[in-house]
Amino acid sequence: EPEVTQTPSHQVTQMGQEVILRCVPISNHLYFYWYRQILGQKVEFLVSFYNNEISEKSEIFDDQFSVERPDGSNFTLKIRSTKLEDSAMYFCASRETSGGYNEQFFGPGTRLTVL
Amino acid sequence: DAKTTQPPSMDCAEGRAANLPCNHSTISGNEYVYWYRQIHSQGPQYIIHGLKNNETNEMASLIITEDRKSSTLILPHATLRDTAVYYCIVRVGGDYKLSFGAGTTVTVRA
Numbered sequence: 001e002p003e004v005t006q007t008p009s010h011q012v013t014q015m016g017q018e019v020i021l022r023c024v025p026i027s028n029h030l031y032f033y034w035y036r037q038i039l040g041q042k043v044e045f046l047v048s049f050y051n052n053e054i055s056e057k058s059e060i061f062d063d064q065f066s067v068e069r070p071d072g073s074n075f076t077l078k079i080r081s082t083k084l085e086d087s088a089m090y091f092c093a094s095r096e097t098s099g100g101y102n103e104q105f106f107g108p109g110t111r112l113t114v115l
Numbered sequence: 116d117a118k119t120t121q122p123p124s125m126d127c128a129e130g131r132a133a134n135l136p137c138n139h140s141t142i143s144g145n146e147y148v149y150w151y152r153q154i155h156s157q158g159p160q161y162i163i164h165g166l167k168n169n170e171t172n173e174m175a176s177l178i179i180t181e182d183r184k185s186s187t188l189i190l191p192h193a194t195l196r197d198t199a200v201y202y203c204i205v206r207v208g209g210d211y212k213l214s215f216g217a218g219t220t221v222t223v224r225a
Contacts, residue, residue: 004158042215043153043213043215045213045214056211056212058212089156093158093159103149103161106159106160108158109158
């Protein structure tokens, strides 16, 4: 069964460093998302991406964050200068088509630890 | 988005049906009811969705009241692997974010 994959599973970085989290969405999917979950808190929406541009972003997704689909398969989230409060699980999700119901398929997540 | 209310936690015996309630009294006519679950910090997993008719798939059944103000997710034969946080989300269809609340923590006991 097709699935969303994410790498790495765990990333440890120093405060102020740049990190890139990678996702490979399901191959025929057109809509892509990043969510995050701080330990013990709710899953929060960060950004959605379609047709090579951001379609919606939350207040969390400030200038330190960027997303890119550099080729036909990868979808990346970059954090330019990490802060301690960026420590969280980051989930990528993808969706097949427009319209209809909103079934998003989530990856297993990347645990980001900022020291 | 319509607000949803779910109990914070519930227990269920293995092999028995688990009935998870969700109130969404402000739901609009074009909003779907979606259920997702999250098993111990894994990525959320889609379970089922419905608009106004009851729905069933290989994982669960969704019963939506006639006035659509509440719904119940039914796991027909709960197993230990069904222990998870279950989220009821009300949203229009299309390319929109999912807004997760606190959900219901379901613990299936042997």
